[in-house]
Amino acid sequence: MIYVRIPGNLRYRDLAVRAVAAASKLVGTGDRHFDDEVVSAFGEAFNNIALHGYRDHQGEVEIEIEVGADWLTIHLRDRGASFDVSDIPDPDLDTLPESGLGIFIIRSFMDEVSYLAGEPNLLSMTKRYSEADHGGTRP
Amino acid sequence: MIYVRIPGNLRYRDLAVRAVAAASKLVGTGDRHFDDEVVSAFGEAFNNIALHGYRDHQGEVEIEIEVGADWLTIHLRDRGASFDVSDIPDPDLDTLPESGLGIFIIRSFMDEVSYLAGEPNLLSMTKRYSEADHGGTRP
Amino acid sequence: MTCTRTDQGDKTTLVIDGLLDAVSTADIRPIIDAVVADRRNLVTVDLASLRLIDSSGVGAIISLYKRVRANGGEVAVTGLRDQPLAIFKLLRLDRVFSI
Amino acid sequence: MTCTRTDQGDKTTLVIDGLLDAVSTADIRPIIDAVVADRRNLVTVDLASLRLIDSSGVGAIISLYKRVRANGGEVAVTGLRDQPLAIFKLLRLDRVFSI
């Protein structure tokens, strides 16, 4: 198990993203796309905590990563503002929205996403690798 | 404060080194040499825990990084075999030794190094940046 | 991230490299504002050296696109690969920009 | 890390790129053993694309050097920069290998 605790601040985004990228490589898929999608989803989740969750006060983010034989789960915990992830509709891509794309990226690139508001809030996301699937889910 | 906990296993070396490299950039010296030396020293310390400290049993490494305005301190905690860092002599470089270089690299590249055997063992190392110094200490 | 603007005749090229994320996107906003204010109408955004983009970076490029189009101009995006390409495809921007 | 061996006449070049650390050094040991066993006596180690080295990687290169020398040969290291250069300088290996 990999555990990282850092301030929930964009200054620490690069560190967190690099740790997640290295963790994703440990899954050992050898598939750049898998790693890219994990990193993309995580980056959006971290942005959201820094920009929305901790808009009004500072706090920490706890990142827990479980690396499986062909899957990876990331748990993000924060003590900022809560929201309801199921309230967030998918964007209408035809209107070329300039924001509101983060949750969509997370949902699209991860196989399972759950959110539990609380102290702390807990966002969990899992991505599974399957070579067969993968050809099909490539955007 | 940055806190990372991972298995004390070489598989996790890359993740740890990347986190430390990103933390070193947060010091904001803009000096690649500073970052290279921090990463070099940390890599040796992590190797030693994985290869010597946890030779006989598995365990975790806790990495705590404090980022200052012009300094960085890394604390490494492990629950493996202890040793006495002050017992380790500098290598005789003229004999071209093939091992026994790790502690020397740590001592050379960091400004302060201390080791406290215990449960956990604690290796602390600090590097300070000063532009004036720096020209002189460049190897 | 570095963003380099080059004007040649009617054409403007923005080369953006490195990491275009919630931190660095703030730095390209003034460059985008200037391109729009100067009414540059043939804009190419070269992302061949872009390593990583997030939704804020994409938002900035969409904003550039909409504003240049409102001036009667065109924006093309070139060189996309790896993670940035995956994001552009997911958001179906490959159909918008002649990639 | 990848290590590529090229033989040309008397000369052997090893190009090592990426990360030469306690993990990957194990992978170059057999290549080094083969170079020594084949009594290749003019060896160049090209480290221009090496990003990071640690003391185990340095140990492997010193071992290559000592064994080729014992066979009456020579080892040169080329292309060192950044972190690997800092390590080679610290360990005063810049005087050993004609860098």
Ligand SMILES: Nc1ncnc2c1ncn2[C@@H]1O[C@H](COP(=O)(O)OP(=O)(O)O)[C@@H](O)[C@H]1O
């Ligand atoms: N971690 C979070 N804490 C609080 N609110 C959040 C969080 N993540 C997302 N939100 C809410 O969900 C909305 C949609 O998020 P997202 O799809 O990432 O787009 P954007 O961040 O561009 O608005 C945000 O505007 C915000 O109101």
Ligand SMILES: Nc1ncnc2c1ncn2[C@@H]1O[C@H](COP(=O)(O)OP(=O)(O)O)[C@@H](O)[C@H]1O
């Ligand atoms: N974390 C550690 N736990 C236990 N012993 C250690 C640790 N670090 C170093 N040592 C001891 O100190 C010695 C010197 O370490 P070092 O200079 O890194 O060279 P090397 O690892 O090549 O032997 C090691 O051989 C080992 O006996």
